[in-house]
Amino acid sequence: MFDKSDLMRSIEAHPPFGDFGGFQPSDPNRPAVVFHTTSGTTGRPQTLLFGPKSREAQNLLLARAYRWQGLRAGDVAHSCYGHGTVNGGHYVREAFLHWTNALFISAGTGLETPSARQVSLMRDFGATVLVGFADYLRRLAEVAAAEGLSLGDDLRIRMISGQMSPEDKAALTRLWGGPACYDWYGVGDTGIIAAEGPDRDGLYIMEDAHWLELLDVDSGEPVAPGEPGDMVCTCLFKDDIYPILRFNTHDLSRERIDASPSPYVLRRIDGFLGRSDNMVKIKGINVFPHAVGPLLATVPEFTGEFICRVTEQGSLTVVAEVKAGDGDLSTRLRALLKNGLGIDVDVDLAAPGATADLTEVERRQKPIRLIDERKRADA
Secondary structure (H helix, E strand, O other): EHHHHHHHHHHHOOOOOOOOOOOOOOOOOOOOOOEEEOOOOOOOOOOOEEEEHHHHHHHHHHHHHHHHHOOOOEEEEEEEEOOOOEEEHHHHHEEEEEHHEEEEEEOOOOOOOOOHHHHHHHHHHOOOEEEEEHHHHHHHHHHHHHHOOOOOOOOOOOOEEOOHHHHHHHHHHHHHHOOOOEEEEEOOOEEEEEOOOOOOEEEEEEEOOOEEEOOOOOOOOOOOOOOOOOEEEEOOOOOOOOOOOEEEEEEEEEOOOOOOOOOOOEEEEEEEEHHHHEEEOOOEEOOOOOOOHHHHHHOOOOOEEEEEEEOOOOOEEEEOOOOOOOOOOOHHHHHHHHHHHHHOOOEEEEOOOOOOHHHHOOOOOOOOOOOEHHHHHHO
């Protein structure tokens, strides 16, 4: 196996592109290369290199997912994926433009197109489909409400596709007036790996394009069916720049072992369950920050925004944005998190929007959910 740390070491040893691409940038006879980077959510942005064949295969696979989920020719799709050097927005744009005939609005993040302007674009051009990360799509719904736009009249969203948990889907369905919400999973290096279909019951692995293994985080051995493990991907189509053989994404998921509700002969996974390399150990217990949001989502007062802070002493505080609640809300949230995480945590309540500077939800495709002050102290 190899992972992002191996690629980053290659870049450090052979700046600025690394040597994993297997080509010399100055060679006039080298193959064409598409260059982007990751968002840098988990550290320094990583170089992403694609050849023409692998890039177009990724575009086709993503467009396949959108069309499978219900994208139609008459749709106006509003995209909140970021641009610049970051791969996400360009990849989504190419999938729409090359392989669908829906009208595409490439709005980007809130930093690229302010949120109030985005909801105006949706209204003016009649957006029917939203694509992006769930956190920012929730934020846009709040902005639309603050701008006085009415769902079903000013905004008629019928489909949302992006990266989202079941709790995210429930929240987005409620906030946007009942659209069908679909999850899909992929990483920058591989493109889309799995997506929900019309049944919205698990993500179907695109097995004609990828071989996906689920391996134990510590041993690297295959986990039992139904148990969580690191997703390790081999791309069956990527051979024009550099092959991807057993790339450890360090994203956790589990294989579905129940019968599929639809007659698709493809393996299913539950989707993204957290990152094994973003896990923190608190009092001997492994805690995944990504697991906090779904637990808090069961409380009506929670707005959907939070951040976890680990102190230098190793204690965990969850800062949660809430609407007005009763006096024992903190106590209820502490009990909820202790039951779900298995440890005692402190809970600080914050007003809506108060964590935005820390999570950078307006500026990043994937908001920050963990601040580990122990690492700052070590530095």
